[in-house]
Amino acid sequence: MASTAPGVWHRSAAWCRRNLPTRESMERSRMLRPVAHRVLAPELWRFTRRSVPRGVALGMVAGVLFPVAQIAIAAVFALPFRANVPVAALTTFVTNPLTTPFILVAAYWIGTWMLRLDAPVVAQPVADAATNWLQWLWKAGPATITGLVVIAVVAAAVGYAxxxxxxxLWIARKWRTRHHHNVN
Known part of the structure; x- marks a missing residue:
């Protein structure tokens, strides 16, 4: 078991390095062009103990709440909070085609519970759903949006923590390793 953990860690780190947005890719983004000079500021690309957790939290919010342009939104969110832009952009990948359906169902359940909606919205037969899908969406929308906000806030807090x-832990490990090498 202990031998698999480092392998998983290294594969995860390699995936992050491959998918981490680069300054050049952000500079080429048409969506970010109006604020590119701010997004590309060097202080927003440094990995510090304060900027990384902020980036994670903002990436979670952008990833959960916004269905499109998540990376651009996370980068813009990073500006006023002085968060790490690459981390914020990378964290938006928490929502992807595999996780989105589960997040939406959980959001609907949470929203229904929070809004105390007694009669759950049940999917109708296909023929009815074809004509009434907007009505169904109208009924499910407030509960789902409420649930998404709750999930975004909780995910941001947990991600930050x-x-x-x-x-x-990473810094403590570096100190222990440094101390061990200095003693020997």
């Missing part, structure tokens, strides 16, 4: 803890 876990990335802060991970940063501290």
């Amino acid at each position: 876990l990335s802060t803890l991970g940063w501290r």
Whole structure:
């Protein structure tokens, strides 16, 4: 078991490095062109103990709440919060074609529970659904949106806390290794 953990860690780190947006890709983005000079500021691309957790939290919010242009939205969100832009952009990948259906169903359940909607919206037969899908969406929309906001806030808080803890553990490991090499 212990031998698989480093392998998983290295594969995850390699995936992150491959998918981490580069300054050049952000510079070429048409959506970011109006704010590119701000998004590309060097202080927003440094990995610090404060900017990384902020980037994770903002990436979670952008990833969960916005169905399109998540990376651009996360990059713009990073500006006022002085968050790490690449981390914010990478964290938006928490929502993808595999996770989105589960997030939407969970959001609907959470929203229904929070809004105390007693009669759940049930999918109708295909013939009725073809003509009434807007009505169904209208009924399910408020619950789903409420649930998405709750999921985004909780995911941002958990992501912030876990990335802060991970940063501290990483620094502690570096200090232990440095101390061990200095003693020997």
